[in-house]
Amino acid sequence: MSDPRELYPHQTIALDLLRQSLASGKKRPLVQAPTGFGKTVLCGQIIRRAIAKGNRVCMLVPAISLVDQTVESLYRDGVTDVGVIQADHQMTDWSKPVQVASIQTIARRGYPDVQLVLVDEAHRVFQAQKKWMTDPAWAKVPFVGLSATPWTKGLGKIYDDLIIATTTQDLIDQHFLSPFRVFAPSHPDLSGVKITAGDYNEVQLGDTMNKAALVADVVETWLRLGDGRPTLCFAVDRAHAKHLQERFELSDIPTGYIDCFTEVSDRNIVRDKFKRGEYKVVVNVGTLTTGVDWDVRCIILARPTQSEILFVQMVGRGLRNAIGKTDCILLDHADNHTRLGYVTDIGHDHLDMGEKTTAKSKNKEALPKECPKCTFLRPPRVSICPACGHKPEPHSAVAEEDGKLVEITRGKGKNKNGSISETHIRIGGEQIPLPNFYQMLRYHAQRKGWSSKQPACAYKEVTGKWPPFVWNDRCMIEESPAMSSWLKSRAIRYAKSTGSKKQQAANHG
Numbered sequence: 001m002s003d004p005r006e007l008y009p010h011q012t013i014a015l016d017l018l019r020q021s022l023a024s025g026k027k028r029p030l031v032q033a034p035t036g037f038g039k040t041v042l043c044g045q046i047i048r049r050a051i052a053k054g055n056r057v058c059m060l061v062p063a064i065s066l067v068d069q070t071v072e073s074l075y076r077d078g079v080t081d082v083g084v085i086q087a088d089h090q091m092t093d094w095s096k097p098v099q100v101a102s103i104q105t106i107a108r109r110g111y112p113d114v115q116l117v118l119v120d121e122a123h124r125v126f127q128a129q130k131k132w133m134t135d136p137a138w139a140k141v142p143f144v145g146l147s148a149t150p151w152t153k154g155l156g157k158i159y160d161d162l163i164i165a166t167t168t169q170d171l172i173d174q175h176f177l178s179p180f181r182v183f184a185p186s187h188p189d190l191s192g193v194k195i196t197a198g199d200y201n202e203v204q205l206g207d208t209m210n211k212a213a214l215v216a217d218v219v220e221t222w223l224r225l226g227d228g229r230p231t232l233c234f235a236v237d238r239a240h241a242k243h244l245q246e247r248f249e250l251s252d253i254p255t256g257y258i259d260c261f262t263e264v265s266d267r268n269i270v271r272d273k274f275k276r277g278e279y280k281v282v283v284n285v286g287t288l289t290t291g292v293d294w295d296v297r298c299i300i301l302a303r304p305t306q307s308e309i310l311f312v313q314m315v316g317r318g319l320r321n322a323i324g325k326t327d328c329i330l331l332d333h334a335d336n337h338t339r340l341g342y343v344t345d346i347g348h349d350h351l352d353m354g355e356k357t358t359a360k361s362k363n364k365e366a367l368p369k370e371c372p373k374c375t376f377l378r379p380p381r382v383s384i385c386p387a388c389g390h391k392p393e394p395h396s397a398v399a400e401e402d403g404k405l406v407e408i409t410r411g412k413g414k415n416k417n418g419s420i421s422e423t424h425i426r427i428g429g430e431q432i433p434l435p436n437f438y439q440m441l442r443y444h445a446q447r448k449g450w451s452s453k454q455p456a457c458a459y460k461e462v463t464g465k466w467p468p469f470v471w472n473d474r475c476m477i478e479e480s481p482a483m484s485s486w487l488k489s490r491a492i493r494y495a496k497s498t499g500s501k502k503q504q505a506a507n508h509g
């Protein structure tokens with residue numbers, strides 16, 4: 001084995017913490033290793049130390065497709081005494097002290113004779129792996145989990161310690177990762193999409209996102225803000241991804257496509273074309289969230305999610321540093337940032353114990369807000385846009401222009417029958433889908449103590465129609481800044497028209 005590399009401080013800290021954890025009797029510690037941490041270097045160190053003590057090690061990966069690249073990265077790190085457990089694999093060699101295997105293969109072929117197991121991508125939990133880790137015969141053998149996103153529900157029932165040596169923000173500050181800028185150019189109406197197993201129902205989400213206007217907006221925005229940057233685009237499903245690819249190609253942007261059915265050889269062709277710049281954009285369906293170290297400088301999020309894990313994994317593909325890279329641009333067409341915050345703000349200091357918790361809504365104050373002028377996402381409590389210098393206008397000025405503020409617009413998208421399917425209201429510079437407009441009215445109504453009928457009345461006053469009754473069962477949405485201004489000006493106008501100072505005081509503010 002070659003000499004161990006010099007470690008970065010955060011890697012040394014992680015190793016020390018891991019050693020302390022094992023020394024204190026923990027057998028199932030999990031190391032949080034964000035993108036850019038240098039996880040394989042850490043693995044190499046752990047493996048070398050184990051081998052030096054005469055132990056055998058199994059490196060467990062969550063899919064057969066990840067076996068070969070794991071072997072490659074171990075090799076690159078100087079760990080070469082490696083065998084692979086997999087049917088008909090040319091590297092099958094039980095005598096090697098390091099065995100790389102997928103959990104699927106282990107489940108079929110039985111447990112290997114090892115004294116340490118490293119579990120890669122440990123946030124992905126499989127029944128077979130759980131069974132192995134809880135098998136009394138293996139209670140004394142350490143399993144060390146590794147994950148950038150160890151936030152899976154119930155993970156604390158399998159692992160007994162969480163080791164956090166550094167954070168994504170630290171890694172950006174220390175130039176191990178690239179900084180990022182976020183733009184939120186469009187806001188899909190997800191009010192009709194059900195939640196299935198903690199995230200948006202994929203079928204309904206696909207229908208919602210795969211609309212002509214939204215897809216066209218992805219391409220237009222990219223041409224405006226992301227042009228020239230090697231770009232990964234995350235789509236909801238295959239139909240959506242294909243549609244995006246076609247639309248990019250229509251604009252003469254060479255675009256690759258990968259999904260979970262893409263053969264490894266074809267995947268490598270796409271990767272090589274991307275690396276040579278022959279593909280500007282690669283659209284994918286959830287397959288490029290792990291194990292990709294391409295030089296990506298723009299990420300398109302066309303996949304709305306409520307999952308912090310999926311969100312952080314998607315954005316993580318754009319944060320690797322590269323020569324000449326100053327930052328990564330995130331084009332969020334999915335409202336993921338206004339829902340979950342910046343990836344640098346996401347983290348948990350303990351493993352989830354799988355207990356039922358009441359859904360904690362994010363503290364809205366702590367979420368980024370969109371600049372109405374350039375769609376740049378401003379950090380919380382920053383009022384002047386760092387990207388374009390836009391300063392929100394004082395509310396009084398807004399009130400005077402009130403007549404111009406509201407405009408009902410129709411999206412470009414048409415449904416199968418050819419009728420117009422997307423209807424928005426334009427308030428200030430903001431396009432708000434009508435269902436969202438209603439939910440903001442309800443939110444405002446609750447806060448201001450309006451009567452239960454008032455949101456519907458206000459909705460009808462503006463749109464000329466009553467809102468569908470079922471909308472009352474959906475989640476309310478906090479007013480956007482433009483909506484706030486409009487509500488305020490509406491209250492002032494109302495107060496003026498009734499001439500009541502009292503009313504103004506009651507509605508205002």
Ligand SMILES: [Zn+2]
Pocket residue numbers: 371372373374375376385386387388389390
């Ligand atoms: Zn701006």
